[in-house]
Amino acid sequence: MENNHADNLATVQKRTDEFIEALLATPAIRRFREAARQFETDPEVQSLLETLQRFQQAQQAGLDLSNSLQDIRDLQLQIRNHPVVQEFLSARDEAGALLQETNVAISQPLGLDFAQTAA
């Protein structure tokens, strides 16, 4: 019984790893990983994010930012319109759509939503 139990779990782990491997080979996940790498290493994007973070920290510390509101809006717009950020967001959407499809396939034999239940 205990052996069976362990076998079952080993199979689940094996299938999980095979699924991960298959996901990593898809164009959507490859694109996402590359976009995430660019996003995390692009000096311009990181510098914009750090500046925004400093504003957020100042706000949390209770500083009056009413004179900086336009600067903050410009900064947010600059981040949102940055090609590296745009590619990251678009790649994340595409990866998310693929993951949702795979979740339907995983969930089907279980009669429950795998991703929601495990979240």
Place this chain on the structure above:
Amino acid sequence: MEASKEHGLTGSPEVAAAMEAARALGRALGESAQFKRFEAAHDALQADTEARQKLNEFLSHRQELSMESMFGSTDQAALEKLEQEWQSLSAMPSIISYLHAQEDLLAVLREAAARISQQIGLDYGAACSPSGGR
């Protein structure tokens, strides 16, 4: 920009392979001892009329109370009554088995999802939520 069309979800053999691997994972989870025990505990709870009735009462009282507390008033006596209801519920064998089975199944599902999230660098649960994790 032409290259971005290749990222489409359909028509790629890699996507077909990922979907097949997803189905295989679903089957493996469905065949696990944890899932089978959960299903059995679920059926046993469904068949236990008394436990089900008590559970439904508890859930509806809990909902009433959480509605009330949203509007600022928490009735201490009602809270104690709810606690008592839970105590008596959680002593019922079919409820105990169900909760344990659920906990064990959740651990298996969470471990698999965490592994996936970690390896692909994207939170699987959040990415699959209706809002897409945003």
